Amino acid sequence: MVLSFLLVAVIGLIGGVVQVPYVALGPGPTFDTLGSVSGTKVVDVKGQGAFPTRGHLMMTTVSLTENVTLFGALGLWATGRYSLAPREEYFKPGESQQDVQKENVQQFTDSQTNAQVAALRYLGYPTKVLVGTVTKDSPVVGVLKPGDQLTSINGRRVANTDDVQNSLKDTKPGQSVPVAFRRDSEPERTATVVLGHSDDRSWGFMGVTPLDRPDVPFQVKISLSDVGGPSAGLMFALAIVDMLSPDGLDNGQVISGTGEIDDKGQVKPIGGIPFKMIAAREAGATVFLAPAANCSEARQRIPDGLRLVKVASLSDAVDALRALKAGKDVPGC
Numbered sequence: 001m002v003l004s005f006l007l008v009a010v011i012g013l014i015g016g017v018v019q020v021p022y023v024a025l026g027p028g029p030t031f032d033t034l035g036s037v038s039g040t041k042v043v044d045v046k047g048q049g050a051f052p053t054r055g056h057l058m059m060t061t062v063s064l065t066e067n068v069t070l071f072g073a074l075g076l077w078a079t080g081r082y083s084l085a086p087r088e089e090y091f092k093p094g095e096s097q098q099d100v101q102k103e104n105v106q107q108f109t110d111s112q113t114n115a116q117v118a119a120l121r122y123l124g125y126p127t128k129v130l131v132g133t134v135t136k137d138s139p140v141v142g143v144l145k146p147g148d149q150l151t152s153i154n155g156r157r158v159a160n161t162d163d164v165q166n167s168l169k170d171t172k173p174g175q176s177v178p179v180a181f182r183r184d185s186e187p188e189r190t191a192t193v194v195l196g197h198s199d200d201r202s203w204g205f206m207g208v209t210p211l212d213r214p215d216v217p218f219q220v221k222i223s224l225s226d227v228g229g230p231s232a233g234l235m236f237a238l239a240i241v242d243m244l245s246p247d248g249l250d251n252g253q254v255i256s257g258t259g260e261i262d263d264k265g266q267v268k269p270i271g272g273i274p275f276k277m278i279a280a281r282e283a284g285a286t287v288f289l290a291p292a293a294n295c296s297e298a299r300q301r302i303p304d305g306l307r308l309v310k311v312a313s314l315s316d317a318v319d320a321l322r323a324l325k326a327g328k329d330v331p332g333c
Contacts, residue, residue, distance in 0.1 A: 023090055025272055026082040027279035028061030030256065031224060033232075033239035040223050043239040048218035050243040055250035057242065059235035060258050060279045061227060062272035064090065081278060104228025111229075112222040113213075115236035117263040118314050120214040122237075123244055128215035129158050131181075131208050138207025139196045144181060150210060151188055152180040161210045171204035173197035179206075212263050231270035233261035234289065237314050238321070249321040256280035257289025257309075257317070265314035269293035274301040281306045287324065289317055295333035308333040 033042050034053045066087065091100055121127060131148045134141060144150075150158045153167040154177040171177060173195055180190045195204025214220070220240055224232075235257055242249040258276050260268040269291045270276075280288050281303040290298045292312040302308060309324075310331045311317040320330045 021087045022084045023087050024063075024065040024082045024084055025275060026063045026065070027275045027282065028063040030058045030060050030279050030283040030285075031227070033057045033059055033235045034242065037224060042222065042224050043236060043243065044221045044223070045240070045243050046219045046221060048216075048244070051246050051248065053242050053250075054248060054252040056254045056285075057235050057239050057250075058254060058256040058280060058283055058285055059232040060256055060276035060283075061229075061232075062275045066091075081275075083275075101228060107230040108228045108232065111231070111233035111260065112236060114261050114263045115222070115233045116214055116220050116240060117212050118233075118261050118265040119237040119240035119244075120216060120220070121212075121263070122241060122265055122314050122318070126215045127160050127212045129161055129164060130211045130213050132211040133209040135207040137196070138205075139193050140179070140191075140206055140208060143179070143191045143193060144208060145183075147183070149182040150179070151182060153177060153206075154179075158210075161212050164206075164208075164210045168195070168206065169203050171195055172202075173204050175204050177204065229270075230260040230268075231258045231276075234259035234267055234291075234311070234314065234317060237261055237265070238289075238317055241314070241318055249318060249325065251325045253287060253324070254283070254285045255287045255289065255321065255324075256283065256285035257287075257311075259289065259291040259311065261314060267291045267311050267313055267317070273298050277301065277303055277306055277308075289320065290333055292333075299333050 031037060031042060034055070034057050035042060117127060129150045131144050131146050131150065133146060134144055150164065152158055153164060154171060156163065156167040158164055158167065176192050176194050178190050179193050180188055182188050193206065196207060198205040222236055238249065258270050258273065260270055262268065273290060273294045274297070277288055277298065286305060287307050287309060289309050289311050292310045295310050298308055309320050310333045311320060323330045
């Protein structure tokens with residue numbers, strides 16, 4: 001009897017103290033991209049009159065819990081709201097939670113930028129091309145620097161990043177080409193650049209990373225902390241479109257969704273969609289915008305009362321919201 005008691009006590013001690021090499025994934029907090037957090041608007045348009053909005057566009061997140069004990073992991077799993085995954089799927093060998101958080105924050109920042117470009121491009125606003133980085137072996141070292149606006153290359157106007165590559169495709173390494181650019185508020189200037197050579201292409205090499213950015217007389221500011229990853233991009237973009245559209249996108253509904261978005265407005269798949277749907281429904285959402293590539297997974301665990309809508313682009317999402325507002329059918333998963 002004493003031996004059995006001691007055995008149970010040891011097992012209980014081990015199960016309650018020893019950590020397992022797994023992380024627990026579950027529903028995370030939701031945020032209304034048309035609303036405010038701690039008195040600060042999540043998405044704010046400055047310098048341009050934004051139109052009133054009626055509904056809620058909820059971005060969803062996934063919680064990740066690490067350093068769980070055996071009993072803690074089993075307890076979370078037993079609730080049916082969490083799933084366990086090997087730690088190495090989320091943390092590389094030697095990588096700390098702080099390292100992952102730093103990467104997630106950068107992805108979140110990039111998602112905000114892509115959302116702004118995609119939304120304003122959808123609304124018909126022009127873009128401009130900025131220099132993002134200059135490689136150390138670039139022929140423009142000392143000529144261009146990050147933040148410069150490219151206006152023309154080789155005599156061709158540059159309005160988006162595709163123009164940069166297209167303007168160089170008929171050049172050769174060693175060829176001299178004019179590059180026009182603006183720096184800060186200075187007048188446009190032109191420099192002659194002798195193009196370099198790159199192993200992955202036959203045409204001339206400039207050695208810069210171009211970035212599309214909105215060319216508008218107002219500012220869109222996104223303010224949200226303690227969130228990471230790229231998957232809020234779609235909902236940020238929809239909020240911007242809603243605020244700058246006189247007829248609005250919804251009819252006062254609580255719309256939720258997820259999806260990484262690129263600066264062209266294409267919606268990419270994300271992870272953790274079952275948990276995001278749970279979070280959405282618990283936040284009162286009745287509609288969930290799901291990336292088309294996630295539909296097969298999402299269909300398997302749809303919470304009661306939540307309608308899935310398939311989207312592959314920002315245009316799809318806007319069309320779907322307008323259709324829902326008008327009481328029309330929308331493509332489901």
